[in-house]
Amino acid sequence: MLTEMVRMLKNGETRSLQEIADILKTDISVVKAQLEYMENQGYIKKVALEISCSGKNCNACRRGSGVISMPVMWELKK
C-alpha cells in the first residue's frame, strides 16, 4: 500500500484520499494513518501554503483570520 502510494506520487499522479482508499480497498482513516507514517519517515511532506504581501491587515487574499482554505495536500519530499 505504502509503496503503491509512493509510486503514484513518483508518476506525477494526483489522487484524493477517497480515490486512494478505493484503489487500495481500504478506509480513508487507514490511508491517513499511512500518510502520517510516510511523513514521519521523511518520504512525503504536507504542502504548506505561505502568503505574504506588504498590505497590513489586508484581506484581499485571506479569509478572516486564516489563509484562504485549501485542500490538505501531500507531495514527495525531494
Next chain:
Amino acid sequence: MKQMTIALLGQPNSGKSTLFNGLTGSRQHVGNWPGKTVERKEGYFAFDGKNYTVVDLPGTYGLSANSEEEIVTREYIASGKADLVCILTDASQLERSLFMLADYTGIRTPVILLLNMMDVAEQQGKEISSTSIAKKLGIPVVPIIAADKKSYGDLFKTLKEPETISTMLDENILSDLYKRMERGVFKQVFSLLPEEGIGVYSSSWLAAKLIEQDSMAMEVVWDALSTDDRNKLTALLSQVRDGSLLTGDCKFKWIESLLRDSVAERKKGAPKRSRFDRLATSKTWGKPLSIAIIILGLVLSMVIAIPFMGLFSFLLSALSLLITHGLSDAGAPALIISLLCDGVLTAVTFALMMVVFVFGISLVFGFIEEIGYMARISYTFDNTMAKFGLQGKAIMPFIISFGCNIGGVTGTRVIDSWGQRVTTMALSWVVPCAATWGVVGLVSSVFFGSGAVFVVLSLFAVALLHMVITSKIFGKQLIKDSDRSGLIMELPPYHKPKYKNLLRFVLNRMGDVLIRALKIIILVSVLFWALSYTADGNVENSIIYTIGTFIEPVTLWFGLRWQTFMAFIASAMGKEAALGVLASLFNTSGEAAGIWAAMSGQAHVNTSSLGGALLTGISKAEALAFIYAFFFNVPCLMAVASTQQESHSVRWTFRIVGYYIVTALLMATLAYYIGLLIF
C-alpha cells in the same frame, strides 16, 4: 512492600501525561534524561500493598531512532528497568495510534494496551471490543478515560493480577507478514540473526529495524554476528530500497487485521459520496462543471452589481448638483468646484461602482469556498496544470490571485522548482484580481449594458488561451519534465456555509478594495487633473494633451485613444488607477473637456453623466480594445516587485513585464478590429 516500575509509552496526544498525573498526583519528580535535553518525569503511587514507580516516557510516533526523544525511549526500554510497559492509544483513531504497538511488537518486556478516550470513540459511534483485541494480542487490553480517574478501576484490577507482569505480546502474526515481504528480504536478514534474539529484542523485531536502516539496531546486532554474517548482512541491506515502506506496510496490515471484527461502527465515519460530489470530482465532468460554476458566478456578480451602478450614478448626479450650486452660491472658486466634482466626487463614485462588482464576485466565490467546493476545483484542474507543465499545487497561487495577484505571486513559494515557480508567477498574472474584475465589470457595463456578460465571457476564454500560450513560451525554457510530481489531496466534506464568516469575508474584501481604490483613484485623478492644468485654460497647451496627441497616431494602431492609452499605462501601476485617469479625462460631455471648461471659468460643472461622457468619448470598438488591453496588462507595480523578490531574477521579471505589455497591446488590436466588424 513490593515494588514495580511502569513505563508509559505512547504517541504525542495519546493522553500519557494526563494518565501520569492522574496516577501519581503530586508525587512527581521532574528532571532531564542523563546527557539529554529531553524532560524525564517520574512519579509514584501505592495500590493494594504495592509501590509503583511510573516513568512517563517522551511522546514519540514510533520506536525508530530518528529523534532524541525516540532514542531516550528506546534506550530506556532496552535497559530492562521497566517491569511493565503501558502503551496508550487513542481509541478514537486506532488505525494511526496503534502504530506504536506495532512498532513495539517483538520487544520482550511485558506490556498492556490502554485504549484511552473511549468516550470520544463512543461518541463517534464506534464499538470497540477490548476482549477481541486482547485475544488477538495475547496481552491485557484495558479501556480507559485518562481524564477521568473513576475509569481507572480496570487498570488497577489488571495490575493486581500476577500474570500481567509475565504476558508477552504475540509477535507471530506480524512476523508472518514480514516473511511475505517482497524478494524474501526479511527471511534472509532474519536467518542471519540469533534465533533467541538479543536482549529485550526478538530477532524478528531486529530484522525489521535493520531493513529500515536503523543504525541503533545495527549496533545491537554487530557484536553478535560473525565476520562472515556481518558481510552478508551489509551486502543484503545495501540492496534494500525503501525498507521503511516495506516494514510499514506489514505493520499497517497487522493493525488492520487486529481491528477487523474488533471495531464496529454504528454510524459510518465518512458519509457516502453524493451524486453531486461524484460529478464534481469526475475526470470527465468535473472540469466543465467547475467552469460552468465559475461563469455563473461571474454573471451573477454582474447581475448583482448593475442595479447598484444605476443607484450610484443617480446619487452622484444629485450630489454633484447640490455641491455645485451650494459652492457657487457661497462664491467658491471654479477651480475648487471642479476639483471636488470632477476629481474627487467622480473618483469616489467610480470606486463605489467598482466595489459593488467586488461584492458580487466575492460573495459567489466566498460561497463556493465556504461549502467546500473550491477544493474540488483544485482537484479537477490538476491535470490541466500538468498540461501547462506545472505541478498540481500551482492551482493554489492561481486561486489566491483571484483575490490579489501579489498574494498569488508570493503563494508560488509552495513550488520547489525555480523554473516551475517563475512560470507559475507568469501565469498567475493572467488571473484577474478583485480590482480588475471591479474595473472590467464597471467599464464593460457602461459600454455594453447587458452585452457586458459576453465581454466578460470572452475575456475568460481568452485568458485561458493566454495561459496555454504563456505556459508554452515560458515553460519551454524553464520547466523540466522531472519537475512534475504527484499529489495526494484531502478534500473537505461539503458543509453548510457559515453566513457570518461569508459576510465578514465579503465586507472585509470590499473594504480593502474600496480603501485602496479611493487612495489610488483620487491620487491619479488629481495628478492627471494637475497635468491638464493650464494658466490660460486652453487644454491644448497642457502637458498631458501635448504628450497625448504626440503618441496618439501610434496608440490608435491598438484601437486606443490617447486617453485610454494613458489609462492603460496607469493600470500597470495599479488596476484602480485606470479609473482615476478615466475620471479626470472623460468626466463630462465631450472628450477631455470637463475639467478644462471649469478651469476656464464655467462654474457649473456637470458630472452627472459619467457613463454618458465615456460613451460619447470613445466608440464601442475602442472600449473593447481598452478592456482587453487593461485586462491583460501587468497587474500592478507591487506584483512586479513581488515577482522580482520571489524569483530573485530581474531579467525574468522584465521579460514577464515586457511579455505582458506586448500581449496586452496585441490583444487590444485584435479586439479593436473584431469590434469594428461587430459594432
